[in-house]
Amino acid sequence: MYEGMYVCWAVGRGGALAAGWARGGRAALLARAALWARRAARAALAALALLGLVPLMFGLLLELVLVIPLRVPLEQSPVLFVWQDWALGVLYTKIVCALTMMGPDWTMRRAIEKAYRDGIREMDLK
Template sequence: MMFSTLRTSSFFIARLMGLLIAVCVSLVASSLIALTLPVWLGRSVMALWLVGAPPPGPQISATDAQTEVKVHELYTAACGLYLCWLAARAVSLVLGWLPQGRAAMVDRLKQWCLLGLKTIVASTILLGVIPLLFGLLLELVVIIPLRVPIHQTPILFIWQDWALGVLYTKIACAITMMGPDWFLRAAIERAYRDGIRDMNLTFIFKELAAPVIVSFGLALSVPYVIAYSFVPIFVTNLQLRNLIARRLYPFLLLICVLNVIVFLQIRQFKKLYEHIKNDKYLVGQRLVNYDHRKKTQAAT
């Protein structure tokens, strides 16, 4: 067996060191981009729509506090990573459509743009407007009467109410799906079955969004109109006006809950009455030995 000597090229050590330096620089650059780019994107996106509450410190003005909103870096990184994933997914889809031709790619882009527009509109209504109204309603009905004294002015933070409204909406949807069969449950089930690709905006607007928005809008506007339009005509005391305005929302909610309970009880009693009558007098599909007029005349 013969061994050949290793012939090194000129400047072998320098080239090897250059390769190692290039590897280190590329690793550092890729790590830096992977760590900073998602965070920067997340900060930029959140700075467009996130508005925080000013801290209670008296030395900071409202404008300075709003400009110094602090968001946890985990949220910004998650938002940036999601945006990067969306961009990579879009690029991969476009590259996959290129072999099909220009016309097919344009048709696909039109379909996806239309689907994205429909999704944005539906998400704005179902995940934006409805949770915001729900959060504001529960803020006025439950949280403010329990936590804010009468002599203090309540401050509403829209983003916090919206975030709580999203949680309340999820709970309400779960309760609705576990409840009896009615139009709202049927609408939610159909919207879930259709999904995003077969989304019907007309059905979502008419059967799902419109009844909920109208109900929440009336629940928010009717007490406000009563408290600030009709009550000042009959009540001149400012403290009594404030008390009525603050307690009117839970009072009307209590009345609505009582009406619903009474209606359900009346409905259950009617079902019980029909069940007892059918068990006593119904043979097959025909009533026997039951003459309401004769019994009434005999009783009189």
């Protein structure tokens, strides 16, 4: 029941936004679309890095430095399971972020707080 109301609300809101943008003409509409396309691309790039690459590298580091030397004998070659390494990396990335936020005020903590405060619209990938 509520899903239909959300869809009706989203269509109404989208129509109101489109009507407001259409008053500015085609150039204003295209400029607004280009702005939102750039924001979406930046958000996708940041999401790919923060949700995919960083946890994967963290999980692989943990696997290659700690787990494989203890688990795999020297005569055998290790088998890496990338999804497991990524999942462990997500867990350890969350732990590192929590420890960073609980720790003293330093550059990494300020960067995380700034990214949280700025949100998607004012995202600074530097």
